[in-house]
Amino acid sequence: MSARMELHVALSLRLDAKEAYRLAHNYRDEVLAEADLLPKADVVAWLTKKAREGTPVEVLASKVERGAVRPDNLRMLPADFFEPGHTYTRQHHASTIRFLVQHVDWSPCGTYKVAFGWRVEDGDVTWSPTDSDDFGGWVDVTQGGESE
Structure with missing residues (x-):
C-alpha cells in the first residue's frame, strides 16, 4: 500500500x-x-x-x-510524437486530414510507437478509425488543451 x-x-x-x-x-x-x-x-x-x-x-x-x-x-517544447487528446492536421494532396489521437502505445517488441484514433478529411462528415506511426508533417491544432 x-x-x-x-x-x-x-x-x-x-x-x-x-x-x-x-x-x-x-x-x-x-x-x-x-x-x-x-x-x-x-x-x-x-x-x-x-x-x-x-x-x-x-x-x-x-x-x-x-x-x-x-x-x-x-515542458514547453513541442512534442516529438502524437499526444492523446490532441487533434492534428496534415495536408494530403488537395485536402486537409484531421487526426484525433485517443491512445498512444508501443509495439510489442518495444521498437516503435503507434498512435490510435480517428481521422476525417475535408468535406467528410464521418470519422474513421485509424493509426499512425508517422509524426512527420502533422501540426497540433488542439485549442487550449482540448481537441476540436
Whole structure:
C-alpha cells in the first residue's frame, strides 16, 4: 500500500498522533521522490531529442551549464510524437486530414510507437478509425488543451 493510501486510512481511522506523523512523513518522502524524478526524466528526454536532431554536444553542454535547460521550460517544447487528446492536421494532396489521437502505445517488441484514433478529411462528415506511426508533417491544432 502506498504511503498516500496509508495516510488516508490512518487519518480516517484516527490513529494516534505518532503513527499519523510517521505516515505523513512517508507520504512527504514519496511526493518528493516523484517530484525529483520527473524533472530528470524531462531533461534526459530533451537531450535525447536534441541528439537525434544532430545538435552538437558542445551546444547542449553549454545550454546545461548556463542553466538554460530547466524542467519548467522543457515542458514547453513541442512534442516529438502524437499526444492523446490532441487533434492534428496534415495536408494530403488537395485536402486537409484531421487526426484525433485517443491512445498512444508501443509495439510489442518495444521498437516503435503507434498512435490510435480517428481521422476525417475535408468535406467528410464521418470519422474513421485509424493509426499512425508517422509524426512527420502533422501540426497540433488542439485549442487550449482540448481537441476540436
